[in-house]
Amino acid sequence: MSYRALYRVFRPQTFSEVRGQNHISTTLKNAIVTERLAHAYLFCGPRGTGKTSSAKILAKAVNCLDLQNGEPCNQCANCKAINEENFLDVLEIDAASNRGIDEIRDLRDKVRFAPSQGKRKVYIIDEVHMLTNEAFNALLKTLEEPPAHVLFILATTEPQKIPLTILSRCQRFDFRKINTAEIADHLAEIVKEEGVSISDDALNAIARKAAGGMRDAISVLDQCIAFAGSRIELHHVELVLGTVSEEATASLIDAVLQQDYSQLFLLLHDFMQQGKDIKQILRDCIQYARQLLLLKVAPNEKLVELSPDSIGKAKEQAQALQVEFLGRMINRLTAAEKDLRYSNQPQILLEAAFVDLMIQGMEPVAAEPAAAVSNKSRKPSAQAEKPDAKPVQKLIASEELLQQWADVMMQIKGKSIKLHAFLNDVKPASFQNGELILRFGQQYGFHHKMVNQEENIRIISQVVTQLTGQPVKVSVELENEDGYIKQELTLVDEAKKLFGDIPIEII
Ligand SMILES: [Zn+2]
Structure with a gap:
């Protein structure tokens, strides 16, 4: 017998076998039993949570010749044909593969004809959000006046991409992520049936990694069996997944x-x-x-x-x-x-x-007093130089500095009222890796020039260094006509610093 992927072998065949979606299964079964099914359903939810499986079960249930409390029997000719994908009245359209243009056109032409084999024609449109506008319009026409013998099941991972006109004509069910324990539980059943032994931590690692998707979990298990054979340990799973332990x-x-x-x-x-x-x-x-x-x-x-x-x-x-x-x-x-x-x-x-x-900077809470002590014993002079040692030791993050900019400005005001005034119209653009960048809009060329003086840069740097506890380099930038930011401290300025105002030639 040829190899069949585990997730196909263990695909749920009845509503009660669908994991983690009881709220949906129960509602659908009731609707079947009481014959109150809608004409169109929309199944939304993350991948691998049972949307397509539920669609197929529903397709069987409406065609089953021996319905069991709303569940398909899986034994009658119709159920068997649907399970073997051999049933003319259940049509699956994958909107992702060709965006559905031809299929929807075909659907529109043939939807009126009565079912040829079963009781009801069922159209399952997977990844329906991928349909083109043209296909959506064609679908909408059919949804507006659906023939009584037709059932539409639309499935999608991205319901927000579906036009409201379509949404409003469907009964919507939201499939939820399956929790890790439920996935682990199901995997345990599968390995038991497959005669494979797997350690608990390996099993849980697969379940966690699947992040709510049963199909992914089963596929990974399948790969682990292929890789490790009948005895699976955590390190096998880590190797298969390429994860870091x-x-x-x-x-x-x-x-x-x-x-x-x-x-x-x-x-x-x-x-x-x-x-x-x-x-x-x-x-x-x-x-x-x-x-x-x-x-x-x-x-x-x-x-x-x-x-x-x-x-x-x-x-x-x-x-x-x-x-x-x-x-x-x-x-x-x-x-x-x-x-x-x-x-x-x-x-x-x-x-x-x-x-x-x-x-x-990160402050391990427990390590804080120890760090203070070691600083004291190692650098007594530094401690004496800076009476404000406590805030100095606090390392703060960029976003904090930007939030505390008002504090920075207060301290600058205390040192230079002029500089404070020139800084009023500037926002710190970023503070990363010990570099603070101040950015001036192009109308503030003069402010930029005044701030970009050695003494002023020194004051800003001093204040920010005190506040953050790390040496800080301050850069100022000015926006030019093209909206680009350029560094204003030019070679000429650098040269002037070195040589004063003596005429020089730059080569
Ligand atoms: Zn049946």
């Missing part, structure tokens, strides 16, 4: 926590050596950071999805990290993941994201 991710977070750059680069290097995909590394780290955040703010076992082996370590890390830092981490890594598509140096992008996080 929770243990390795935890070590990475440790390196960030301890500001251990060497360890950080070594770990990232190892991931590369193991052939991990950079996108996957970022995703796994984002996912892990999310788990830490949950442990911190919503430590509910319904929400936290970590393997029992990892949870102890993760709790320790969550304890040591601030909510704000975890939020920043998720944002920074997500931004890096987005930037990947524009980068031909993805590894550097990955490293830079982590280095950024380490530089921008």
